[in-house]
Amino acid sequence: MSTTAEFTKRRITPQVLRSKKERGERISVITAYDYPMALVVERAGIDAILVGDSLGMVVLGYETTLPVTMEEMLHHSKAVSRAAKVAHLIGDMPFMSYQSSPSDAVRNAGRFLQEGGMDAVKLEGGREVISKIKAIEAAGIPVMGHLGLTPQSIRKFGGYKTQGKSASAALRLVEDAHRLEDAGCYALVLEAVPDRVAGLIAGRLQIPVIGIGAGAECDGQVLVVHDMLGMFDRFVPKFVKKYADLQSVITKSVRDYIQDVLLGRFPGQEHSYAIDDDEYTALLEHFRPSSQGRALKPIKPLHARISRSAKANN
Numbered sequence: 001m002s003t004t005a006e007f008t009k010r011r012i013t014p015q016v017l018r019s020k021k022e023r024g025e026r027i028s029v030i031t032a033y034d035y036p037m038a039l040v041v042e043r044a045g046i047d048a049i050l051v052g053d054s055l056g057m058v059v060l061g062y063e064t065t066l067p068v069t070m071e072e073m074l075h076h077s078k079a080v081s082r083a084a085k086v087a088h089l090i091g092d093m094p095f096m097s098y099q100s101s102p103s104d105a106v107r108n109a110g111r112f113l114q115e116g117g118m119d120a121v122k123l124e125g126g127r128e129v130i131s132k133i134k135a136i137e138a139a140g141i142p143v144m145g146h147l148g149l150t151p152q153s154i155r156k157f158g159g160y161k162t163q164g165k166s167a168s169a170a171l172r173l174v175e176d177a178h179r180l181e182d183a184g185c186y187a188l189v190l191e192a193v194p195d196r197v198a199g200l201i202a203g204r205l206q207i208p209v210i211g212i213g214a215g216a217e218c219d220g221q222v223l224v225v226h227d228m229l230g231m232f233d234r235f236v237p238k239f240v241k242k243y244a245d246l247q248s249v250i251t252k253s254v255r256d257y258i259q260d261v262l263l264g265r266f267p268g269q270e271h272s273y274a275i276d277d278d279e280y281t282a283l284l285e286h287f288r289p290s291s292q293g294r295a296l297k298p299i300k301p302l303h304a305r306i307s308r309s310a311k312a313n314n
């Protein structure tokens with residue numbers, strides 16, 4: 001089956017995503033934070049790439065997403081946008097880049113488009129961020145909402161906990177989802193929300209609802225690429241499906257490389273550059289005792305040096 005990206009070869013827009021929802025076609029989203037990964041996921045046919053602030057944990061090694069800065073987000077957004085020419089690109093607004101005021105929110109959202117090459121921004125929160133969403137949207141910048149487990153509020157939640165499990169909490173989520181849609185969001189991420197609650201929200205909204213730990217009834221899914229490829233094991237949420245174990249593949253490859261270096265099996269002839277025989281003979285002339293040139297001491301090949309020092313050590 002061909003993907004939207006292969007079919008259109010034109011940038012996937014919020015309108016394309018919306019019409020996918022209308023046609024009942026599921027939307028695939030994945031995170032990427034650098035040029036090579038963005039190239040690979042785009043070539044695989046992904047609809048949208050989120051440069052998530054999860055990069056703080058899976059790439060930069062922070063404990064949470066809270067320390068991530070605008071400069072770090074822009075640095076990675078630029079790398080992704082250099083690679084991906086068809087996928088819809090979403091820049092994740094980091095903690096404190098939008099919470100303080102609508103004007104901060106607009107300025108920082110603008111930087112994602114102007115400097116980072118993104119097509120849209122995502123921010124976390126419900127009714128408390130409506131004024132910021134409206135201001136960003138009014139500036140002509142598409143905004144994706146994010147409800148449920150919003151990791152920037154980890155200190156308030158007291159941990160990474162499923163949200164919307166009681167009827168009242170779920171109702172608040174449904175209300176917030178409607179408010180975000182009314183404020184102008186073109187799509188919504190629901191994270192760690194019971195599947196039936198997410199399905200209810202996806203069914204009630206016109207905009208695409210993208211789930212992560214929110215069940216199969218969402219209009220699309222998003223995963224953190226390092227989680228699904230098995231490249232980050234410090235914390236793996238229940239909702240992650242591991243499609244590969246790249247950590248094992250990389251560990252084995254590096255161990256093989258170390259062995260090859262230690263045993264002199266790498267580099268082989270096929271990895272080496274050659275010098276013409278005549279040139280090399282001319283070079284060696286310089287090391288002949290009778291030569292007029294500087295009588296440099298010839299360098300012994302490595303294997304000869306190793307065996308001599310091995311003998312000396314015995």
Ligand code: KIV
Pocket residue numbers: 031050051052053054055092189191212222224
């Ligand atoms: O930062 C991120 O990667 C995200 C996704 C988990 C939705 O916000």
